[in-house]
Amino acid sequence: MKTKRYQWMFKVAVMTLAFLLLFGLLAPNFVKELVAKEIDHLHIQVESKEGNQAVYDPVLPDYTIKYGKDFAEHGGFHNEVWHYRANLKGDDGLDYGVQWTVYRVANGDHQGVGWENAQIYTAQVVVSTSKHSWSQQRIARGGIGQAGVMMYPFRLWIDDWSWVSNNNFAIASQLNVKTDDFQVTLQNAAYGPFVLNGDKGYEKTHDLMSTASYSFSAPFIKAKGSLILNGKAVKVSGIAWLDKEWGNHLVANRSLRWDTFNLHLSDGRVLSLTQYHNPQNIRYISGSLSSKNGSTIKIKDSEVRIYPIEKQQLLNGRLLPLRWVIELPNYQISLITQSLNKELWLPFWIPSWEGPIEVTGSHKGVGFMQLTGY
Template sequence: MKKWLFLSLFFLLILGGTTQHWEKDLAAQELGNGTLPVIKEGEGKAVYEPVLPDITINVGKDFNEHPNYHHEVWHYKANVKGDDGREYGIQWTMYRISNGDYQGVGWKNAQIYIAQAVVSTEDQSWSQQRISRGGIGQAGVLMDPLRMWIDDWLWKSNNNFSMPSQLQVKADDFSIDLTSASYGPFVLNGDKGYKKTHDLLSTASYFFSAPFLKTKGVLMLNGKEVNVQGLAWLDKEWGNHLIASNTLRWDAFSIHLKDGRALALTQ
């Protein structure tokens, strides 16, 4: 089966009026005293939980969202083959970005969610994007059991772990319904899950992956149902590593090799 190569360019996500300047080094110093600066909504600079090395990552618990950090992303990608003999590439991504360091309720909630779904063949693609404000029930993440949603797009599990799980996406001209399960270990990327992206110590992220996933399910493309199965890959990353410059980005490449190994490169 021909393997699709996934090359993801993560550009700055800047929402009008939401660019934050946070003093993470100050926050890291305050951690030594057991306190963090308390800033009310709209006052001064946003201060998020610092991203520091030597933090233990729990790949079950940390699949949940981390609203005390500026942003995070769940990124799922799959190479599958259909019962029609065709190969399909599938990507689903959900972003959370904080509009401030306050934890309001309802419309005062600081979280914004963006989700993207793409299905591709060698000659055609289907895609759709959604955006929602947190706090009003339209989007969010819950545990016990795991449930992550935006409108009627849903990632769910029968337990608090990310696997096994089901992804359900309904768009105008396509839909995705996949069940995934792991057949190998999760991986802590970078330095035991800590990934530094700038000279500033705390401009960094926590990052783990599940590169060994098997998936199967049904795609609905232009009204035609296709049963598919293949391999998938899941990345989870959160932190404070957006940089206020449109000239900076990071590139990620991942692929399943024929001998059963998985390869990931990040620049």
């Protein structure tokens, strides 16, 4: 009886969200804020239910990642994310950042069909320059054709937003996003190998607790295409980065905070670092330094220092650390990061600051920073 009540509550919430999201495209900002609150409420309900009842597959260190298979959905795990970021230069001379993120969260450990499918998808897209940004979020239920993942070949979609490929590797591929206010069409091609994060794809997120995920990246991507912003088209090209991660602790713990940096350095290498903060403010750093010839160095927690040097207040009143120092003395790397647009707080399903950054110091470069849990 309790399970049926939760299912009924969830269906009502999904239908309410669908109406609010549709109406929110035309409504004032207070309606969009209401949608964000409803999504947050839905997230709490899912956590409450599944924390007591659901049993998911364990994340174990002996799993062998296969790229052509693991771009697919892993429904036996609680959550999953496909995360794409691109640093682009427009033919108008401006720098553009593009973020496309899709989360899958299971509303239970059952594998039903249609409305009994346990999977929830949410997608968010952000386009930004140094002075402006355009963003939108959508949420949908898996199993009814509105959102999902297909293989042979790869296709990830929610409504008419899609990431499509002619193979199972999600690269080469095309990203297609269209809203009332903006449009993104980007072709992507790899110029280097995939990278297994952590220990052969098994990535710990805490030094003491047994929390971990499976994770791999495609950090060597060339992107080109077009953006339509406020009715004006601009051609763009640049470099991009794609992460794929799945497990059981990616979005469930509201007390967990992390700082993530994905950087393309001027010498051709890519640096990925994530600093996790637990409720006791004990920090754990995971990262890698990779070259396009296939070599990857796992960065140990003791080898890196990451600390903020400047906090800035956003228009919404939040005070965030948007300028950082990253030091890896063993690799002669000492960097200072700088955000290109500080007003990129994203009040999405998982609220965070995320946007393009540039780096100076021992190396120049570009990339993205994400601050979650602030």
